[in-house]
Amino acid sequence: MKRRLFFPIGEFAKIVGVNKRTLHYYDAQGIFRPDHVAPNGYRSYSFRQFYPFYRLRMMRSMGLELAEIRDYMEHRSPERLDQLLGRQQEWLKRELDGMKRSLRIVENQRRLLALSRTIVCGRVAEKELPAARLILSRSARKQAAGEDWPTVEQIAAEHERYAAEQQISAGLGVGAMIAAEDFLQPGREGIISHFFTVVDPPWRGVRRAYRHIRPAGRYLVTCFRGDYDDTAEAYALLRDYIRAHGCRVGDFSYEESILEDMSTADPDGFITRIAVPLREPATELR
Incomplete structure (x- = not known):
């Protein structure tokens, strides 16, 4: 049987899964031309053109621009x-x-949204938390203690920009660290030492001064509902628990949003978790 060598443009287009306009466009752009053009302008394609066409489509699927493909096809x-x-x-x-x-x-x-549906606010529990890599802002403690809030907000904004530029955020928002010498004293719970962002490993490229590991181990954990600046009642619960149980705590508490203004427009619906490490042996990240 005589082998068929050419396919009309409509048939070729149907076989390769495109419309005729696409083939006309590729021809006009010099990317993929028909094997034969009759004097009347009738285009036809040969059997041997199927594979090059699929390679062309593969190049497009890999993200190559048509201009790049055209340049290559002209000087391949x-x-x-x-x-x-x-x-x-x-x-x-x-x-x-x-x-x-x-x-x-x-x-x-x-995961945070699922967690928010199981949280009971207003009580303290001891929980095991995994280690986490954090990047920190520069210290904001002096400015927070002096109620220089514009500078504190500037430090937070600088930190958020740095975390975004590094593109290693784990998508868990920005948290705050409060020194134990502050949160153990009523009225000083709002003195932020550092803002932080949980990051995905590895953190190569992050300046060492901004690296911090929140160790794995036992933590006192409480959650509260409402604006994330209204931490006084939650820290009062923690202090009561620490005194009642004779706990020895670590250097900082870690405040993290579970629900925040990207989750709900109502600040009364925000949920914040405060975790205070207990001084016990902890497994650090390696």
């Missing part, structure tokens, strides 16, 4: 293909890292 060679694919390989690796990070952020956000 094994060496240029290797260079083109090498550049795209690096781009795809960066895209993949970004997608993995986005997935972790989505998973962490959904």
Whole structure:
């Protein structure tokens, strides 16, 4: 049987899964031309063009721009293909890292939402918490103690920008650390030492002065509902528990939002968790 060599444009388009306009566009742009054009302008494609067309579509799916593909097709060679694919390989690796990070952020956000439905506020419990890597802001304690709130807010804004630029946030929002010498004294619970962001490992590229490990171990944990600045009642509960049980606590408390203004428009619905480490042997991240 005689082998069929050519396919009309409509049939070729149907087989490869595009419309005829796409093939006309690729032809006009010099990206993929028909094997044969009759004097009357009738286009047809050969059997051997199927594979190159699928490779072209594959290049598009890898994120290559049509201009890049056109430039390559006009001057193609094994060496240029290797260079083109090498550049795209690096781009795809960066895209993949970004997608993995986005997935972790989505998973962490959904975990917080699920946690918020199980939280009982207004009581203290002892819980095991895992170790976490944090990046810290510069110290805000002096400014907070002096009620220089514009500077405190500036420090927080600088920190948020730095965390965003590093692109390593775990998507858990910005927290605050309060020194034990402050939160153990009534009326000093709002003196913030540092703002912090939980980050995904590794944290290469983060300045060492801003690195901090919240150790794994036993913590006193309480949650409260309402604006995240209204911490006095929650710390009063913690101080009562510490006195009643003779607890020895670590250097800082860690305040983290479970529900905040991205979750609800009503500040009365915010939920904040305060965790105070107990002085016990702890397993640190390595």
